[in-house]
Amino acid sequence: MSDTSLQEMPKASSLSRDVWNQFRVHRGAMAGLVIFTLIVLAVIFGPMIHTVDPGFMNIRLRNAPPSWANPMGTDNLGRDIFAQVLQGGRVSLAVGITAMLLALFLGALIGVLAGYYKRLDGPLMRFTDLFLALPLLPLLLVIIMLFRDTLRQAFGPETGIFFLIVFIIGITSWMQTARIVRGDVLALKEREFVLAARSIGTPSRRIILRHILPNVISPIMVSATLGVANAIITESALSFLGLGFPPDFPTWGRLLFDGKDFLTLTPERVFWPGLAISLTVLSVNYIGDGLRDALDPHIRGR
Amino acid sequence: MRDDVEGKPLVEVRNLKMYFPIYKGILRRQVGQVKAVDDVSFTVHEGETLGLVGESGCGKSTCGRAILRLYDPTDGSVILDGTDIASLNTDDLRQMRTDMQMIFQDPQASLNPKMTVERIISEPLIEHRKGMSAKERSDRVGELMDAVGLNRTFANRYPHEFSGGQRQRIGIARALALSPRFIVCDEPIAALDVSIQAQVVNLLEDLQQKMGLTYLFISHDLSMVRHLATRVAVMYLGQIMELAPSGQLYSDPKHPYTKALLSAVPEPDPREESRRDRIILQGDVPSPANPPTGCNFCTRCPVAQPLCHQVSPDWREIEPGRFVSCHFAE
Numbered sequence: 081m082s083d084t085s086l087q088e089m090p091k092a093s094s095l096s097r098d099v100w101n102q103f104r105v106h107r108g109a110m111a112g113l114v115i116f117t118l119i120v121l122a123v124i125f126g127p128m129i130h131t132v133d134p135g136f137m138n139i140r141l142r143n144a145p146p147s148w149a150n151p152m153g154t155d156n157l158g159r160d161i162f163a164q165v166l167q168g169g170r171v172s173l174a175v176g177i178t179a180m181l182l183a184l185f186l187g188a189l190i191g192v193l194a195g196y197y198k199r200l201d202g203p204l205m206r207f208t209d210l211f212l213a214l215p216l217l218p219l220l221l222v223i224i225m226l227f228r229d230t231l232r233q234a235f236g237p238e239t240g241i242f243f244l245i246v247f248i249i250g251i252t253s254w255m256q257t258a259r260i261v262r263g264d265v266l267a268l269k270e271r272e273f274v275l276a277a278r279s280i281g282t283p284s285r286r287i288i289l290r291h292i293l294p295n296v297i298s299p300i301m302v303s304a305t306l307g308v309a310n311a312i313i314t315e316s317a318l319s320f321l322g323l324g325f326p327p328d329f330p331t332w333g334r335l336l337f338d339g340k341d342f343l344t345l346t347p348e349r350v351f352w353p354g355l356a357i358s359l360t361v362l363s364v365n366y367i368g369d370g371l372r373d374a375l376d377p378h379i380r381g382r
Numbered sequence: 383m384r385d386d387v388e389g390k391p392l393v394e395v396r397n398l399k400m401y402f403p404i405y406k407g408i409l410r411r412q413v414g415q416v417k418a419v420d421d422v423s424f425t426v427h428e429g430e431t432l433g434l435v436g437e438s439g440c441g442k443s444t445c446g447r448a449i450l451r452l453y454d455p456t457d458g459s460v461i462l463d464g465t466d467i468a469s470l471n472t473d474d475l476r477q478m479r480t481d482m483q484m485i486f487q488d489p490q491a492s493l494n495p496k497m498t499v500e501r502i503i504s505e506p507l508i509e510h511r512k513g514m515s516a517k518e519r520s521d522r523v524g525e526l527m528d529a530v531g532l533n534r535t536f537a538n539r540y541p542h543e544f545s546g547g548q549r550q551r552i553g554i555a556r557a558l559a560l561s562p563r564f565i566v567c568d569e570p571i572a573a574l575d576v577s578i579q580a581q582v583v584n585l586l587e588d589l590q591q592k593m594g595l596t597y598l599f600i601s602h603d604l605s606m607v608r609h610l611a612t613r614v615a616v617m618y619l620g621q622i623m624e625l626a627p628s629g630q631l632y633s634d635p636k637h638p639y640t641k642a643l644l645s646a647v648p649e650p651d652p653r654e655e656s657r658r659d660r661i662i663l664q665g666d667v668p669s670p671a672n673p674p675t676g677c678n679f680c681t682r683c684p685v686a687q688p689l690c691h692q693v694s695p696d697w698r699e700i701e702p703g704r705f706v707s708c709h710f711a712e
Contacts, residue, residue, distance in 0.1 A: 272492035281479030294496040377540040
């Protein structure tokens, strides 16, 4: 006891540093991070290096196999597929990540409120059930009919439709997260450390931020990584139905659906955008996995 | 052991009731209530340790939590130093929290697994000492870790890296952070193994002497309570059956339930043990949702009379400082 008082308090090691150190150990996560960074960089800077206009039609070079001029070949109208994949990636990634963030925010908010406040539990969960029971396609049709033109006028055709799609995907995919989070919060708030925080006099909002949220981070992480993939695929389904971006505006999903009719003739048309989607989804999943491990002190521990 | 402590009362519990409603059916109508704490009154004097003993499910922990207003009591008042905690509004209650703290039963569950020891111990300081700089806070955490016998170099570790006894020390350090006057110890040693129990109990005693703390010590370990407590209250089915200075309660129990409880403590000597008369109670504890009429203990009492089944006994002082809830205790 006597010599403990002589020791200095250790410097608080920063949480982000610990998390990064653990994250680096996770091989899959590091591979995922590298691949995801490469995809993002390619999508942002690629069109500056590969300067072919994705909309330029070279009718004489239809369905061309890969060559130096067209690294992924051309489609049935002679457009360069590589340029389209790069261009489409910008939209798909932006839609995927923003829609995921929106869904995550809604899901976590509703889940935590429903789990923590008993009075809100019933109404909020019935509200969640309501959204789960909604037939999505008719809902989407109605929303798009109502808002497409006003949004297009306000933000221009592409940005307007971008907001609309992000909003639609966001508000139709938060329910799973909300349910999972609610369940975890219900179990957590009965734990004694929450009671201890209340006996200290911590107000509810800080109990949620300090004690509840950090402990439900792993299910949120998992739904986040799955959410990106889901959003990209939903966007392509919407575009396919003619409800999304205009037909000449490339996104990964759009390219996939356009290419499927030519599967026997030029299978690489489906292959490249499909590969891009799969790699993105896979790398995001691994990043999420690594992050979840890195945020857990049990695994991070020595 | 000090049997003669008659300091000024620090905490006064008057007719405290804590009922939990039972809802049933599709309409969630209230069909009854669990009387977890049913009309309990006692005082805790400054500087003493009041032991609260009883079997599992008799309402000990609920009583402790209701006193700290972790539950909103159904009825009654808890007066800490002139202020009624049971009827305070949220803001005033928050201010009062600095005077009363709790040490929890399960040190594993009472520490947030995602927070370092330093963050856990400094949480009360962050909440109540807004003027403190980060440096002062860190120094205070260091002092507290010294006070409970934890190495300061552990400050950046997480709870899962500690043993049970060390975790309980973290919990004690957190409870001490605001220098409270009254601490409810909710079975602080029940989850620890015996060798560690002694360490933690000694630590609690040392801290009490140094800081002049007042404890409400909830436990089902009769020998530990005998060692630690100045006075002891015995609870059964939500009510206090007997309250007496520790020495008198153990040497001369008045209430039949206390007698039965004490006779359950085994003798170390096997020859003594085999010769000893044990009072073995028949039947089970009645449900607190449906307690018997009359005395709560009448269904199992070996000396129950017809009167006991009809009239609930008064809480009376039979000798100075000795309270019993029984018609026939002398």
